[in-house]
Amino acid sequence: MPEAPTLIAEAIRFDAVGKTFPTRPVPLRAVESVSFAVRRGEFLAILGPSGCGKSTLLMMAAGLETPTEGRLERGGVELVGPHRQTGVMFQDATLLPWLSVLDNVLFPATIRRIPRAQVLEAAMRLIETVGLKGFEGARPHELSGGMRQRAAICRALVLDPDLILMDEPFSALDAITRDEMGDVLLDLWQHTQKSAIFVTHSIREAVLLADRVLVMSRRPATVAEELVVPFPRPRTPALADSAEFAAVVAHLRGVIARNMA
Amino acid sequence: MKAVLTSTLAVLAMLLGWEALVRGKAVSADLLAPPTAVLEALLRHPEILLDQGISTARETALGFLLACLIGAAMGAALSSAAPLRRVAMPWVLALQIVPKMALAPLFVVWLGVGAPCRLAFAVFIAFFPVLIGTTAGLAGTDSGALRLCRVLGAGWWQTVLRVRLPYAVPQLLAGMKTAATMALLGVVIGEFVTAQQGLGYVVMFAASLGETALVLAAITLLCGIGVALYGVVLLAEWAFARWYSAPMPAGEFG
Incomplete structure (x- = not known):
């Protein structure tokens, strides 16, 4: 967009x-x-x-x-x-522990009430670019610190700020x-x-x-x-x-x- | 598996020892009925015990539900409004210092000897852990997650439903576990003071006749009700943990 x-x-x-x-x-x-x-x-x-x-x-x-x-x-x-x-990234990834990587990346869309289908492709592309492909369904506690921060990058970028x-x-x-x-x-x-x-x-x-x-x-x-x-x-x-x-x-x-x- | 076997054997051994002590006249059967006599009492008056048991179980379940609703609502209200917290919290805490059992006769004066009295008393002593669990849970939301909500421009309701509530549920469930045992206690005390119906009434009545076997039979059923209610909360906790699918931040409470 x-x-x-x-x-x-x-x-x-x-x-x-x-x-x-x-x-x-x-x-x-x-x-x-x-x-x-x-x-x-x-x-x-x-x-x-x-x-x-x-x-x-x-x-x-x-x-x-x-x-x-x-x-x-x-x-x-x-x-x-x-x-x-504006997209923001903090020192901590602050992923929500009960959401999968994909749902965390899509969280900004959830809050802004943007239909999932509209941003799903962008989210998947970002997830692939940062090297998290295959971990879309994983929960944050299953990821290393670096992987969590990768997910946080995707979340900051998903709405194309x-x-x-x-x-x-x-x-x-x-x-x-x-x-x-x-x-x-x-x-x-x-x-x-x-x-x-x-x-x-x-x-x-x-x-x-x-x-x-x-x-x-x-x-x-x-x-x-x-x-x-x-x-x-x-x-x-x-x-x-x-x-x-x-x-x-x-x-x-x-x-x-x-x-x- | 081995642990289960060991503890089952230990219980059996204790029951056998108890039976042997009474049969060997080391303890008078009038003071402490042996396990076989308790079983016999359970089988001898099934309809009376079942009737009274259902009454107790129903009031406990209802009291527990009301305590959860009232506790959660009050907890949510107190956490969302600081002025309300300043006004109400001293009163809520003061009520906790009062030995609550001592207030039971007052409830009879206010509400009579019926079910409303027992229910009100059960709610009165069971809502507090839920209230504390709710406020602690809502206060314990990850500050980073709240900052994220602000950055994204999330509304008050969105923040509550999508972030605060999921973070609060483990503490709320811990409070509900305590409330489950308190609700049963409240109903039994209510039955003591109203002396009208329920297993608590059976306990009082049988004890006054020296029927220790019947007293213990009623207590056995009370244990069953307690375990069942606690089990329901554990089940809810298990279901939530599956959805949460991550280590829960809060452990036991109270």
């Missing part, structure tokens, strides 16, 4: 967005005057240390938190709540599975024109997957540095073994170290 093309070239725009939580005794300043935009079709990685407020940033993009300052625009319109054309938000989606996985999942995502993005915001603290993931990387400062989160990743698409996982890749990773590591000092 592709949306009619709009004249707005930005999927989402943060305009001097700030967020303060009314905690006691001292209010918690999580995000400080953040401005950036994600172009249509762009994959943006947000890189920062744990607890720097980058998740808060993503929750605001998902419409689950409201900014206390500034303005958030989604497709040129102010964002006031969860958006129908134009923007995907991912909050450290692989940080609960072991290192090997984690690299594998990065490759799955890279593969998926060869074929789509979707925009994405990918929050991570893995420099490798950020450089491999993203067109552009924002490095966040320590809390309260601000954009400390922006880097356009100089590698053309399509990319392959082998890119991560190249000297150029290592140079970009090293540069980013330096940026992060400077910001933490």
Whole structure:
């Protein structure tokens, strides 16, 4: 169900967005005057240390938190709540334990009251692309952590959103599975024109997957540095073994170290 | 299989020992009737025991059902409205501290000596575990699943039916298991204080005549009712677990 093309070239725009939580005794300043935009079709990685407020940033993009300052625009319109054309992935797969993999993938359609037949084909195609073919009828507890997260990717994509938000989606996985999942995502993005915001603290993931990387400062989160990743698409996982890749990773590591000092 | 055999043999051995103690005059048959006498009492008055047993079973089942409905409804109401919870919860808890058996005679004063009194008392002592099971179950919904619902723009009813309820059922069933035993207890106490009908009445009446065999026969039937009702809940739990088809997050309750 592709949306009619709009004249707005930005999927989402943060305009001097700030967020303060009314905690006691001292209010918690999580995000400080953040401005950036994600172009249509762009994959943006947000890189920062744990607890720097980058998740808060993503929750605001998902419409689950409201900014206390500034303005958030989604497709040129102010964002006031969860958006129908946004897919979200969290750190945990959060599959419903009593539903099969297929029913979990179709859950967004169930909630939106979209007939199953209308999205079944897309769901099956996604399940095949992420390598879960043959597990459609399995229950979440029968799957490994990586397989659950694959199902969660399918669920986020099943209604063909134009923007995907991912909050450290692989940080609960072991290192090997984690690299594998990065490759799955890279593969998926060869074929789509979707925009994405990918929050991570893995420099490798950020450089491999993203067109552009924002490095966040320590809390309260601000954009400390922006880097356009100089590698053309399509990319392959082998890119991560190249000297150029290592140079970009090293540069980013330096940026992060400077910001933490 | 071996475990079943061992426990069956242990029960048989205990019954034999009991019989031997009474026959060997170590214990007077007037104080404790031997198993054979209990069996004989069961067979001697089948129609009386059956009649009274049906009365008890019917009231227990009805009391249990009402306790489940009222407990679940109150639990759902309390979980959905924080102000209501603040007002009602202290009262609900205070009622639990009162030794509830002591209130049984009051129920007679309020409702007379008929079935309504016994039913009301059974519901009164059985609804609480269901209420707690419901609130605990509804509160225990995976927070990630709730966040997913918000992201997808799920409505209140959708969230309840598709996510909260399935997460709550294991706790609700655990509460219902406790309620099944409480409902029977409530009816029997009701029969004690109303002294009108039911196996509890048979127990009181036979005990006053020193008919220990009949007392034990009535208690045997009460056990049967208790096991049957508990079995129904276990069956429901089994059916749910099959549908759920995943390890249930909640275990025993209370």
